[in-house]
Amino acid sequence: MNTREKGAQKEQQVCACLLSEGVVILEKNFRSRQGEIDIIGRDGEYLVFFEVKYRTGDRCGSAAEAVGNAKQRKICQVADYYRMKHHCTEDTPIRFDVVAVDGEKMQWIKNAFAYVSRR
Numbered sequence: 001m002n003t004r005e006k007g008a009q010k011e012q013q014v015c016a017c018l019l020s021e022g023v024v025i026l027e028k029n030f031r032s033r034q035g036e037i038d039i040i041g042r043d044g045e046y047l048v049f050f051e052v053k054y055r056t057g058d059r060c061g062s063a064a065e066a067v068g069n070a071k072q073r074k075i076c077q078v079a080d081y082y083r084m085k086h087h088c089t090e091d092t093p094i095r096f097d098v099v100a101v102d103g104e105k106m107q108w109i110k111n112a113f114a115y116v117s118r119r
Contacts (some may be wrong), residue, residue: 010054013036014099017106023048027082034077039099046095047088049079051112054101063100065108070118074094076116 015025018041019066027040033088053063075096083092098112 007052007112009056010070010101011052012071014050014052014101014106015039017108018050018099021108030078030082032078032081034081035040035074037075037078037082040082043095044092047083048095048097049082050097052099056103064098064107064112067098067112072113073116079115105107 024042036053056061
């Protein structure tokens with residue numbers, strides 16, 4: 001199994017976990033010119049943009065550490081496009097979560113980072 005296939009498999013496992021926690025999955029692998037968001041869902045009143053990161057070991061750091069500032073900015077840009085495309089109002093509560101998968105351990109980090117403006 002190559003890296004892309006393994007990543008897709010982990011995203012499926014994450015989706016199953018989120019569904020069991022009551023999250024409604026709206027989109028998977030939402031793409032724009034700016035980039036991609038792995039999963040978009042509803043958790044209660046929140047529109048949530050999920051980044052899934054998988055690491056087999058800690059040689060290159062933990063999965064959660066892989067979502068740095070540049071990745072956060074990119075996710076926020078794609079989220080802006082999604083919100084515009086789906087006519088979300090400014091008062092729609094949003095959240096940026098990371099689901100870090102280190103080996104077989106899965107950690108859902110709610111509100112992992114704040115919205116980063118393009119400016």
